[in-house]
Amino acid sequence: MKTLVAGVGYVGTTTALLLAELGWKVLGFDTDNSKISALSNGTLPFYEPGLDTLLRTHLSNANICFLVDPVQAIRESQVVFICVGTPSLEDGSSDMRYIRSVAEMIGNHMQEYKLIVMKSTVPVGTQKQVVQWISEAQISSIPFDVVSNPEFLREGSAVYDAFHPDRIVIGSDSDAAAQQVKMIYRDIDSPYVVTKPATAEMIKYAANAFLAAKISYMNELARLCDQIDVSISDIAVGIGYDPRIGKSFLQAGIGYGGSCFPKDVKSLLHIAKEHDTNLSLLQQVVHINETQYQYFIEQMVRRLGGLDGKIIAVLGLSFKPGTDDLREAPSLKMISHLLQSEAAIQVHDPVAALPEQLLHKNIVQFESIMDTVRQADAVVICTEWPEYASASWSDLIQLMRNAAVFDGRNVLDGEQMKAWGYDYYGIGNG
Numbered sequence: 001m002k003t004l005v006a007g008v009g010y011v012g013t014t015t016a017l018l019l020a021e022l023g024w025k026v027l028g029f030d031t032d033n034s035k036i037s038a039l040s041n042g043t044l045p046f047y048e049p050g051l052d053t054l055l056r057t058h059l060s061n062a063n064i065c066f067l068v069d070p071v072q073a074i075r076e077s078q079v080v081f082i083c084v085g086t087p088s089l090e091d092g093s094s095d096m097r098y099i100r101s102v103a104e105m106i107g108n109h110m111q112e113y114k115l116i117v118m119k120s121t122v123p124v125g126t127q128k129q130v131v132q133w134i135s136e137a138q139i140s141s142i143p144f145d146v147v148s149n150p151e152f153l154r155e156g157s158a159v160y161d162a163f164h165p166d167r168i169v170i171g172s173d174s175d176a177a178a179q180q181v182k183m184i185y186r187d188i189d190s191p192y193v194v195t196k197p198a199t200a201e202m203i204k205y206a207a208n209a210f211l212a213a214k215i216s217y218m219n220e221l222a223r224l225c226d227q228i229d230v231s232i233s234d235i236a237v238g239i240g241y242d243p244r245i246g247k248s249f250l251q252a253g254i255g256y257g258g259s260c261f262p263k264d265v266k267s268l269l270h271i272a273k274e275h276d277t278n279l280s281l282l283q284q285v286v287h288i289n290e291t292q293y294q295y296f297i298e299q300m301v302r303r304l305g306g307l308d309g310k311i312i313a314v315l316g317l318s319f320k321p322g323t324d325d326l327r328e329a330p331s332l333k334m335i336s337h338l339l340q341s342e343a344a345i346q347v348h349d350p351v352a353a354l355p356e357q358l359l360h361k362n363i364v365q366f367e368s369i370m371d372t373v374r375q376a377d378a379v380v381i382c383t384e385w386p387e388y389a390s391a392s393w394s395d396l397i398q399l400m401r402n403a404a405v406f407d408g409r410n411v412l413d414g415e416q417m418k419a420w421g422y423d424y425y426g427i428g429n430g
């Protein structure tokens, strides 16, 4: 059986290589020529640990190949995984144009039964819509099934997550189609949730919104902890032992970013609005997230007596460690604000580079942490890359003009930092 993965971005490439590793022949399709030629040459168009090795193995074994020809892509495959993006539009809704164009491509070119598996995160009701788009594009009526199979993998640990999912959710109107999806994943050890398509679509939003809410809850409590001399990190440990709460996603910081949480929470709010339902808790989740970096900057301004003319060393650009992804990264909002305040900025990130829109005369990116903190009035940690926790802070202090450290991810040992002579502030540990 040959599988097609339509859309070889982050989720698509990981899915394609998972399928190849599970023993299926895989075609990776995309309309972006440059992506296809990079992948065909064994180069990932993004950074993801471990994925490049898998890519090269399966290219050399001819288990996977990449193409831009839609006719060949559809005619040669029996199962199509839709993995195209659904970016946010201005009003918070999802842009469905890529989903629609893959649906029409399938309808246009199919000549025999197809199983279509939706991996993209899509508004509730999309499976039905895709069925309609495919039917309308068909020249003659050929049977097909569309199954919702949302993806839960995290950037930076995509390979591990793909092979060790917490659950596989299958939303299908047809038992036979659901069974076929299970058969494709038969070598993966995971619980299955087999349900209706709309429920599967909603499970994805509900999961991401819940995790975002956990983070915003801790971020809001962090603001109170600063006032009452209590450490939010200790609170996370103390409540995390309760299995009803769980230890993960309790880390306060400067806010969540990435390609999923911000977009998915807003998309869920948009869906609720369309159905005249007010999700006030989630509105607050977004509000807290959008103001968290400002709260952090207020602490900096208070402690530094203003930012004007100060040299600020920003450690970490990516929205989280293990990725070069800058989408919705809190660091970027922070840097824009610092620039407006007339601060000079020196940045460092182990893999991510400053985006075009931030190339500015008052901002320089360095390759080493040492060069980045040299002459700085303050260090700001925006991403918890392990190299920041393990840097030799006892020596770095000599290089700084003023030894202030603002730890937006609570990665450093505050007591130790103070003992070395730093004016240290960890968010929610103030």
Ligand code: UDX
Pocket (backbone or CB within 6 Å): 151, 152, 153, 154, 155, 156, 208, 211, 215, 248, 249, 250, 251, 252, 253, 254, 255, 256, 257, 258, 259, 260, 261, 319, 320
């Ligand atoms: C997320 C979901 O985890 C994944 O299941 C879904 O499929 C896609 O979205 P990802 O965006 O890769 O994955 O990153 P994740 O590790 O979940 O972190 C998201 C954001 O939350 C990051 O900005 C991270 O820094 C932040 N975060 C996470 C916190 O601020 N505190 C925490 O305790 C955990």
